Amino acid sequence: MIDRSIATQIVELIKTEGLEIGQHLPAQMLADRLRVSRSPVNEALALLHEKGVLTREKNRGFFVAKPVVEPLSEVVSELGLAETDLVTSVYFQIADDRLKNALPDEFSEQLIRNRYALTSAQLTAVLGRIAQEGWAERKPGYGWQFSPMLTTPDSLLKSYRLRLALEPAALLEPGYRLERKTLERCRDVEKHLLAGGIETDTADQLHERGVRFHESLVEASGNSFFIDTIKRVNRVRRLLSYRSMQHRERYAEHAKQHLHVLELLESERNEEASVAMREHLLHTLDALSQIREILEP
Incomplete structure (x- = not known):
């Protein structure tokens, strides 16, 4: 059974990256980007080929058949990817x-x-x-x-305190460089959320968008110790993160805070961005403390 959420994420990538007709979509690149194995990516690519979004060339792979310019929700619905899986x-x-x-x-x-x-x-x-x-x-x-996972509210809050020590420091690493393309992609995601995505996105999508924002900013530090640690933390907090999404009213403020951090990084005001990141994570910690009852078994 094909995981339609992966096909949706590929369509979204085509849209947010502004990929044009003929651009190659290597399966391994997508698997790395979406943090899944190649098998479900290949299935999703084949599905998008059947629906005319991609073309396929023998021994070369899949290529964009047409750009995605309409609102993502309309495209996903039109392609039949929005049905309950x-x-x-x-x-x-x-x-x-x-x-x-x-x-x-x-x-x-x-x-x-x-x-x-x-x-x-x-x-x-x-x-x-x-x-x-x-x-x-x-x-x-x-x-x-x-596998051992974060399954209690206290363990989730501890993971945020680790991130509170790590993520602001990553923005201050020597040689920190956030690629323009990455910055624009992150900005487009936050604008999408504020334009209604907070209410309409699935829990998977909300989780992945948040994870990708924070991991992208840490990856720009070039420090593999920071990068490996934040990825490991994000993997194990997944289950409680899903449950916390029952309360989505906090996400609008989070998206605005993300945009503010991006604005500071764009201006190379990394010290201010580091402070803003710390304030953002403290805000999240406070919000989670107030909804800890829904995190309880």
């Missing part, structure tokens, strides 16, 4: 059950298949997605086990 629905149910301690640390495929009434293809798709995102893995021999 059973795999996504079950994915979030498993995540919620895991947070409620309703699933054991170790489990069999049969348990998941029976509990959520899945076909073999759906089971493979949902477990594949969970494995790609790092919160469960196949055991040697037989069965699966959940």
Whole structure:
């Protein structure tokens, strides 16, 4: 079963990057960008080829067939990518059950298949997605086990305190350089959110947009220790991050704060940007403290 959210993200990338007809979309580049394996990316590329968004050349791969200029929501709806995906629905149910301690640390495929009434293809798709995102893995021999994750409000708040120490410092690294293309992409995402995306985007999309913003800014430091740490933290906070999205009213202010940080970095006022990033993360910490009841099992 094809994960339509990946196809949607590829369409969004074509739009935000302003990719023109004939531009190449290498599968490995997309897999790295979307932080998934090549298999679901190849499936999504094939789907977009069927729908006329991409062309395919033998032994060369996929290329943009037409630019995406209409609002993303209209394009996604027109392509039939907006329909509810059973795999996504079950994915979030498993995540919620895991947070409620309703699933054991170790489990069999049969348990998941029976509990959520899945076909073999759906089971493979949902477990594949969970494995790609790092919160469960196949055991040697037989069965699966959940990876250690952030599953309590206190652990999520501690992850933000780590980020509070790390991210502002990353903006002050010698030789810090945020590429113009990256800055504009980040800015377009925040404008999309303020234009209505906060209400209409899925929890996956909201999470990925936030993660990509912060990781992009840290990556511009060129410091691999900062980069590896922030990516590891973002992987393990995923489940509680999804649940916190039940309260989306805080996201408009977050988007404005992101834009302010980008404006300062664009002007090479990195010390001010570092202070603004610290204030942004403190604001998020405070917001999470106020909604901790929805993070409880």
